[in-house]
Amino acid sequence: MSATVSREGNASVAGVNGPVLGDADFRFLREFVLQHCGIALSEQKRQLVQGRLLRRLRALNMKDFGSYCDLLRRDPDGEMGDLASAISTNVTSFFRESHHYDLLEKTLIPQWLAHKRRQGDRLRIWSAGCSTGEEPYALAMVLAEALEKHGAPFDAKILATDLSPQALQGAREGVYSLDKMDGISAERRRRWFLRGEGSYEGLACIHPRLRELVTIQPLNLLHDWPMAGLFDAIFCRNVVIYFDKPTKERLFSRYAKQLEPEGYLFLGHSESMHGLSDDFDLVGRTVYRKRAS
Structure with missing residues (x-):
């Protein structure tokens, strides 16, 4: 192992597995x-940061x-998404915390549709921190089924945002391994997924109808939000x-x-x-309702 001293007294150490994250760089x-x-x-x-960022160093062909x-x-903006992806853990699945989807399916979406149909309004849900898309597409399944029961066209959309470019790419592709299907009922698998062919053999692809309901965009939650309209529900799970x-x-x-x-x-x-x-106000298991003003 060898070491040299760089600016601010930071030790730039080369170990057997690559450079070591020194004090000054970690502080920055x-x-x-x-x-x-x-x-x-x-x-x-x-x-943890050292191990995960080593992959970025290799990808960028950087020595330290x-x-x-x-x-x-x-x-900073150009590398933000990749940095956030490296240091955070994107663990997600379809219909994770199923009680949230039950509340939407059985209570909230029917109420919203009935009320908004009379008002001629729109319905909007935001998946903030959508990762690779399992959450917004699960929301889309519930919403699409409710819209079919409603029996008429309705202006309903889901916004899916994330900071990670890699996660967003996965969400846009909408292609998942079969082991990701565990949380999805057999009926919904048949209805909302297409069997992959060719290079997608052995994979499941999101149905085009769900893609129509979901808009996928990059967004840093700490920066400005460009959305002008209000949302009926925001999902921000395992983010804060x-x-x-x-x-x-x-x-x-x-x-x-x-x-x-x-x-x-x-x-x-x-x-x-x-x-x-x-x-x-807390109204359910990790479910909060905005107080009336």
């Missing part, structure tokens, strides 16, 4: 990630972490678990402003809004 990365992604990295995360930090200083308290408070406040009166916010099973917002 922690501050950068907190500022731009809202993710608080503890000292205990250093080895100092070079990668320089890239972030020069072009990475954020520090001030970031959570700001995000929940922004969600409240982006929701219709008495709109719903769905969080992940290990997440809570307790002590972080006065804009919502």
Whole structure:
């Protein structure tokens, strides 16, 4: 093992498995990630960050972490998505936390459709942190089935956003391995998936009808939101678990402003809004309803 000392006294160490993340570079990365992604990295995360970012160094043909930090200083927006993908864990599945979908299917969507049909309004759901698409496409299945029962055309859409370019690419492709089908009923598998052929042999492809309902866009939750209209429901599950308290408070406040009166916010099973917002009431398991103004 050899080491040299770079700017700010940062040790740029070359180990047997590649460069080692030194103090100054890790300090910069922690501050950068907190500022731009809202993710608080503890000292205990250093080895995890080093291991995951080594792949980015190899992909970019960089020899050390100092070079990668320089890239972030020069072009923070250009590398943001790949950095966030590297340091966060994208674990998702179809119909994860099924009680959320049950509430939508049996109660909320029928109520919304009945009310909005009289008002001539639209229905909008946002999957914030959509990862590789399992969540928004599961939402689309429930919505498409409700629209069929409703029996008439209706302006209903799902917005799916994420910071990770790799995750968004997977969502846009809408192609999944068969082991991803475990949470989907046999009836829905037959109805909403196409059998892959050729290079997609052994895979399942999302039905075009679901693609029509889902709009997929890149978005950093900490930056400006371009959406003009309000949402009936926002799914932000297993996302805020990475954020520090001030970031959570700001995000929940922004969600409240982006929701219709008495709109719903769905969080992940290990997440809570307790002590972080006065804009919502807890109405179910990690289900929050915006308070009437």
